[in-house]
Amino acid sequence: xxxxxxxxxxxxxxxxxxxxxxxxxxxxxxxxxxxxxxxxxxxxxxxxxxxxxxxxxxxxxxxxxxxxxxxxxxxxxxxxxxxxxxxxxxxxxxxxxxxxxxxxxxxxxxxx
Amino acid sequence: xxxxxxxxxxxxxxxxxxxxxxxxxxxxxxxxxxxxxxxxxxxxxxxxxxxxxxxxxxxxxxxxxxxxxxxxxxxxxxxxxxxxxxxxxxxxxxxxxxxxxxxxxxxxxxxxx
Numbered sequence: 292x293x294x295x296x297x298x299x300x301x302x303x304x305x306x307x308x309x310x311x312x313x314x315x316x317x318x319x320x321x322x323x324x325x326x327x328x329x330x331x332x333x334x335x336x337x338x339x340x341x342x343x344x345x346x347x348x349x350x351x352x353x354x355x356x357x358x359x360x361x362x363x364x365x366x367x368x369x370x371x372x373x374x375x376x377x378x379x380x381x382x383x384x385x386x387x388x389x390x391x392x393x394x395x396x397x398x399x400x401x402x403x
Numbered sequence: 404x405x406x407x408x409x410x411x412x413x414x415x416x417x418x419x420x421x422x423x424x425x426x427x428x429x430x431x432x433x434x435x436x437x438x439x440x441x442x443x444x445x446x447x448x449x450x451x452x453x454x455x456x457x458x459x460x461x462x463x464x465x466x467x468x469x470x471x472x473x474x475x476x477x478x479x480x481x482x483x484x485x486x487x488x489x490x491x492x493x494x495x496x497x498x499x500x501x502x503x504x505x506x507x508x509x510x511x512x513x514x515x516x
Contacts, residue, residue, distance in 0.1 A: 326507075333407070339504055393438075
């Protein structure tokens, strides 16, 4: 079963705009991770945020985590055409030994 | 560093046939995972190894799927017999340890006709 649900399912923006994707989950987590998947390729790890953290930055990426609402958001600033991909959140459950459960993904398309 | 290697890249078989996938994780990574990704969905964990021991195989259809990780390095995933609903991409991933980020291979796309 899917633990995380991303919203929106699909997002289309112009190059230079910001893209925001949201992830909601159901049970207590140890950490939450975001991954990117280009068409026909494997997933690439972007950022990991632990349950005791509220915000994390990496380059043009900003991730927030609200454990009281069981939700996270991924913001990509100044998007580029190369950011076109599917983005997945994955939750590591408390005591789960890094058994990651992936969401359904957001398909991002960045147009020139 | 070399990434996670998987082969074959593509495989087409008929239902009821058998198939095997191979994965070579990043050197030194103790944890290895097999995920199934059906088109349009997120990856679903099939089995997780820590060295050569199974940590979690709760979602592995054990009547038809099997996996092994001999010597705690390479791993193979087998399906016998295959069903139409097994059509998916099979992703292998590895990590240094539990709770560290996963590194994925490019996957094997299986089509069952």
